[in-house]
Amino acid sequence: MTDLLSLQRSFAQTILGQAPEEELLRAVKPGDLPPDARLRIHQNNFRESLSSALSGVFPLCEAFVGELFLKQALRHFALACPPNKAALFLYGANFPDFLRTYPAAESVPYLADVALLEWYTHALSNASEEAIFEDYAAAHAAIEEGTGLRLHGNARLLVSSFPVYDLWQVASGQLEPEALDISSRGGQVVLLVLHEGQVFYQSLEGPVADCLMRIEHGEALGLIEADLLKELIDRGAIKPR
Template structure:
């Protein structure tokens, strides 16, 4: 039997799809199943348990591409992006990026942004809600004094080349598929956690541009009083 550390590392590699080496096979009890069959059980349990957990985070993706396609895609994902910590609720951040390069998803290029929208929803729903900044007078004075603002902890912004807000409405049953034109211009969504619920707001180009600058930590941003009031009212910003 080999060194325990070597066996553990070999086990991890094998779970992720590599061939088992002799030291690992020799460490496994050889009965009627055999070492290789025992390892396949662990491989299958790893893929199925993680992909099943992820399936519940992305119901709109499932509505878009179907359960069979999504399950298969997530099985590939867990092998490419295995968990790096024990917090299962935080696992899945890279699904959107994975769909952006997943060859089987080339025919649905907007799948990545739908997954990103769902991840932001999941992330906010599991976050501790922070206090909302509401003092417009103080905000205006702070802005005039050169104080910077940043995207609020309760907020996320998704800027898409696709009509992502319309896609969200169609996939969640708020509009019919006939009302959706995927060839329409891109849209930007502001997601805000308020009262334990995530709300979705379609942003116009000016508001989206201002939030993009804030999110990018751009210096010397000038925000008019009306825009500042709107961003505070939306729950989108906080003082730095």
């Protein structure tokens, strides 16, 4: 007699695409459909429910590749990376990484970074907003004392080799597609900041972008000019560790 745990494991494997084991087929109660067909219904429901839930998280991706492409990608993702926590709003964090190796997305190499921008937006929108940090003296002291700075809890930094900020503007209707030439436009650094329940996007370059990338990587900063430190704080990007 097969124990319950073995049946549960076999059922989970079947839901994720493996052929059902004989013990599981024998355990399925007879009905209008044969056991393997009844199991396929559960498999399809699993993929469709997860892909439908995630499609609302990645509307910009859909704008570039279409509903059918995104749905199929999410179905494959659901089987390759099933949820490991009973919290659906946490599910989907590794979808951008999945797209980087998804064969069908080879023709749209920027899609993974667009998905990452959307995931950061989703994560910030569902996070508890932290208090604004405005203590310039404390930030300066943290640098001098060597404790350092970190990204603010309300902030995320996206470093892309594609013009992901411009792509966001195209997908959201703020920039005409004809105005963007991906082949000649370089990469972009985008800062996302949650403020009063809304996520704002900032395209960064120069010392501001360089400094934030070093902070995110945990690198030693040395001295930071007062104006630069003030700008980082005013943008809502940093706070002491």
